[in-house]
Each structure stands twice: as C-alpha cells, then as structure tokens.
Amino acid sequence: MTVPSDDILATIEADCDAAVGRAFVALAAEYFAQTRNRDSRVSTPHTPSGLAPRFDEPMPREGRSIDDVIARLRHDVLPDCNHLFHPRYVGHQVSAPLPAAVWMESLTAALNQSTAVFEMSPVGTVLEHRVVRWFCDLAGFPETASGTLTTGGTEATFTALLAARGAVMPDAWAGGVGGNPPVLLCGEHAHYAVSRAAGELGIGTRSVLPIRSRNFTMDTDALRAALQSLASEGRRILAVVATVGSTATGSIDDLETISQLCDAHNVWLHVDGAHGASALFSKRHKHRLRGIERARSIAWDPHKMMLLPLQAGLVLVRDERDLDSAFAQRAPYLFHDSQGERAWDQGTRSFLCSHRADVFKVWVALQRYGADFFGALYDHLCDVAHAMWEMIESRDDFVALHEPESNILCFRYVGDGSMNDEALDQLNRELRERYNVSGEGWITATSLGGRRVLRVTIMNPRTTIDDARAVLDGIAATA
Numbered sequence: 001m002t003v004p005s006d007d008i009l010a011t012i013e014a015d016c017d018a019a020v021g022r023a024f025v026a027l028a029a030e031y032f033a034q035t036r037n038r039d040s041r042v043s044t045p046h047t048p049s050g051l052a053p054r055f056d057e058p059m060p061r062e063g064r065s066i067d068d069v070i071a072r073l074r075h076d077v078l079p080d081c082n083h084l085f086h087p088r089y090v091g092h093q094v095s096a097p098l099p100a101a102v103w104m105e106s107l108t109a110a111l112n113q114s115t116a117v118f119e120m121s122p123v124g125t126v127l128e129h130r131v132v133r134w135f136c137d138l139a140g141f142p143e144t145a146s147g148t149l150t151t152g153g154t155e156a157t158f159t160a161l162l163a164a165r166g167a168v169m170p171d172a173w174a175g176g177v178g179g180n181p182p183v184l185l186c187g188e189h190a191h192y193a194v195s196r197a198a199g200e201l202g203i204g205t206r207s208v209l210p211i212r213s214r215n216f217t218m219d220t221d222a223l224r225a226a227l228q229s230l231a232s233e234g235r236r237i238l239a240v241v242a243t244v245g246s247t248a249t250g251s252i253d254d255l256e257t258i259s260q261l262c263d264a265h266n267v268w269l270h271v272d273g274a275h276g277a278s279a280l281f282s283k284r285h286k287h288r289l290r291g292i293e294r295a296r297s298i299a300w301d302p303h304k305m306m307l308l309p310l311q312a313g314l315v316l317v318r319d320e321r322d323l324d325s326a327f328a329q330r331a332p333y334l335f336h337d338s339q340g341e342r343a344w345d346q347g348t349r350s351f352l353c354s355h356r357a358d359v360f361k362v363w364v365a366l367q368r369y370g371a372d373f374f375g376a377l378y379d380h381l382c383d384v385a386h387a388m389w390e391m392i393e394s395r396d397d398f399v400a401l402h403e404p405e406s407n408i409l410c411f412r413y414v415g416d417g418s419m420n421d422e423a424l425d426q427l428n429r430e431l432r433e434r435y436n437v438s439g440e441g442w443i444t445a446t447s448l449g450g451r452r453v454l455r456v457t458i459m460n461p462r463t464t465i466d467d468a469r470a471v472l473d474g475i476a477a478t479a
C-alpha cells in the first residue's frame, strides 16, 4: 500500500508539535530522576542473546503512534541500557552527560547543519572556529593554531598523524608511503588509536615503536635512547605520541621532557589528550600538562572529562597550514576558493564529508556552565578517585596498582592474602562479571603487568565518596 503524499506531510507536521518533543524530553528527565535511586539497577543482567528476542521482529511496514513508541522506549529500551547517571556506574570513560548539552542535542538534530562548509552551516562553521580558538588558547597555542571537531579521540589522533605524515612525507598523499616508511613512537600504554592510525596511514603497525613505561608513563630515558639510535641509523620519524590521561590508569606523560626531546630531534610531538587535556581547565591540575604548548598537535575529547554526550572530539594543530595540507582534497562543487581570505570550510581539514555540528553542544555547555565550572568538575572527579584510593590503602582486602593522577584507578581484590597470583587473576576476572550482573554497581577491568586488575573511572558528579566505598564493599561481598 502506498502512503498518500498528503499523509506523509501531515504525519511529519504532527510530530513537529512541542508536545511530541516533550514526550521524549520527559522520558529523559524520568531517566535522570530514576537513576538517583541507588537501589535501582545500574545495568542489565541479560546477555546479548537474552536481549535479542525482545527486538526480533520484522521491520514495521506501518508506523505507530508516538505514545506507542514512547511506551516501547520506556519498557523495552531504558531498563536494560547502562545507566551512566546511576551514582555507582564507575565503568568506562563515557560520561553522565551534562543536561544542558543533552537538551541541546535535539536542536542540533533539528537544525541539521553540516560544518563541513560555511554555506551549509553559516553560524555552526563560525562557532566551530570560535570554540577551537578557545581550546587553542587553553593549550597555550599561538595565533597560527587551528583545528576541527572530530567524532572523538581516535579520529583526532588519526587526523593529527595524517598531518604529521604530510609534513614528513609531502608526496605520500599522491604517491603512497613506499617501502621505507617512517617510525612512529609512543608509550607502551598508548591507546590503540595510535597503532590503528599507523595501519590506516599505510606506514604499517610494524612501524610503531613502543617505548617502555615507568610508573605507567612513558620512560623518557628510553625515549631519549630510541631517538638517538634512530637518528644514528638515519631513520625517519613520523611523530612521537605522548599520552595525557592514559586509558588504563589515567597517567600523564612528562610533556616537558618529551617536548624538549622532540624539539632537539625536530620531531612532531602529538599529545593524545583525549582523556586528560581537560585538566587545562583546572587550576589544581593544569601544571601536570606543562609542555603541551610545545606539541605540534593535540587530541582532546570534550565528550570525556567535560562530560558532554557522545560525540565531541577535537584535533588542534599548532600551525593551521599543517591541517590544511593533511587532506590534499579538492571538491570544487563543495569547497570554495577562499581567495586570500581565511578558509572557513572545515571539510578540507577533516576525514568526514558530512560533519555534524557537535560544536553547538560544546558552545552551549560553555555558555551555560562556564570554564571555571569545568575546572571544578575535573577537580571533583579526581578527588573522588583519590578518596577511593585512600580507602583501598587503608584496607587489607584490596591492593591499589597506583595513586591516581586523574579520575581513573586500578586495583585488585586480594582477600586475606592467601591466594597466588594466578588464582587472583581468575577471581578478579569473575568478580567483575558477577558484580556487574548484580546491578548494584558497574566497573571495568584491564591487564597491568600481565595481571588481571579491576578499574574504575569517575565520570559522574553524582558519585560520592560513600558510593565509592559502597562499590568496594559490594565487590568484597561478591568475592
């Protein structure tokens, strides 16, 4: 049956009504309210195959009323999502997002501007340049700096390393990288975005040289030795990637020393600050990032420590021309010659074609909360993680793997100390699974030094020190 065209428009127009929008907003507000209840479940007890039958149905041929759709969301979707706003969700580096930015999302979607081109997003494009400039200023970058929003840290690091490839191998875009690709150095704890970029850029993952860690940060003596040895062999270096807020432990590389070494060897320094660059908002923590202003590029995710909803990432470069030459792409139907004026189109600087105006929520969050709020927020999240570490230090049944430098903490349940390492690996692995299925709290796990450890990330302002204690008690009770 064909739907008459009058009906198409009537259906769309009916859904433009604020009452329809309010039904969705009310559901989100209901979720914000319900997750305040500490007795509610943090996540689902179901496995994927337990959940799949609920949605195992043919594609609907005819639409339903909005009320029916809302009812399905309420009953079938919300209960078994991960409830990141629950105070005892202390899992991955995904935030309990700031409400003003959440509400902004429907307006961003309604406007549907693509910041790839000024003519498709007049205000969005200009705002993106404004917001990028604010972040460049925070990083201490000069007037020549610029950047673009990305879908996250992975795209930001890829883009930065593509720009580095353009600087080291100007012909690579057209001619490929050839048989003698440059080396890419990073800490052994670097995010997989780095080796993934090596694969994507055609230098190959075997060209990645991991530098060993000391206290979970890049060992700068080992970096110095590696740079010297590569120089004496005459090997080209694509870049050194330092990490600010490593994924496993939230540790921060010594950017002062690393930037000096990179300057001395004339090597591109990329800082993966996806997690930790937001420390620049904090009066108490920004000193840890000294040297970041000497980087050639930075990846920075507002969707992490600024608690914005996915997705909002940034890549910044110290010299705008580096980014302009990274993608040597021409599309005359889309990108216009800037004729000596500044180029406002962001599409020439991005992996993407259509480019969602995620800048709107970053801008709205800064308008609503202000930069000082983000500094205080960063401090608070780190304080809760530190308090949790202090609790662990005062107990016998847990051992902390490190004192947290940010809001990420790794630890291990050791019980009464009578079990060997292999048995503890097995116990900690099972412990995480069982504790998460209980619905009481939600944590992650990782491997450090070959041992299985438990890991928490504090990304939710509702998580109090008492919640941190409850999580530890809950894990111990499960054990």
Ligand SMILES: Cc1ncc(COP(=O)(O)O)c(C=O)c1O
Pocket: 093, 151, 152, 153, 154, 155, 191, 193, 243, 244, 245, 246, 247, 272, 273, 274, 275, 301, 313
């Ligand atoms: C240090 C670091 N870099 C990069 C990423 C990837 O960021 P995204 O998921 O935004 O691509 C992460 C994510 O956990 C990270 O911790």
